[in-house]
Amino acid sequence: MKKISIIAALALLPVTSFAEESVQQNKLNPRFFIEYGISLYSNTSAEYELDGTKITEADSSAFNGNGSAYVGIDFDGIQIGIAPEFSETETEEIFGVSLRAIVPFLDGKTQPYISAELGFANMEYDDGSLSFDDTAVAYGIGAGVKYNFNDNLSIKGGLEYQIMNFETDVNGYEYTVDTSGFAITTSIGYRF
Secondary structure, X not given: OHHHXXXXXXXXXXXXXXXXXXXXXXXXXEEEEEEEEEEEEEEEEEEEEEOOEEEEEEEEXXXXXXXXXXXXXXXXXXXXXXXXXXXXXXXXXXXXXXXXXXXXXXXXXXXXXXXXXXXXXXXXXEXXXXXXXXXXXXXXXXXXXXXXXXXXXXXXXXXEEEEEEEEEEEOXXXXXXXXXXXXXXXXXXXXX
């Protein structure tokens, strides 16, 4: 009986070793990352309403080169982090912070990805006759391609779309600003 137990234990060793190796391969490996990106081209639309009546709209396009940082944790390619953003025109200034997730589709050096973000944005508006300060929820989606030079260094190129809705009370009137826009972006990232 003792020999059968020893033989059974020896026979199970490869199975145990395989199971342990399989668990280690599928275990997420969290690593800190930092990324810096620039907007190569952006297009933004804004619609302004007073008590539900549209008073004006504005569109702007620019080859601007505005930069942004993105920091967080990388779980074997899936990135979850914080992305602060800032934009400024003659009449408005917008500062936002969002939680962003980037999920790649494939393993390897070249990886298509999708992204989603949710956060808040603060707008300070002043056109000389009207001024307000309001905070809104901001959300967006994106898609692109990431290229990994090695296990640490990568570059990305993609398209991002973002929506924000600001509502405030100005002298007893409901004032609404709806903004949406897309940007063609590129970034370089480092995983520690």
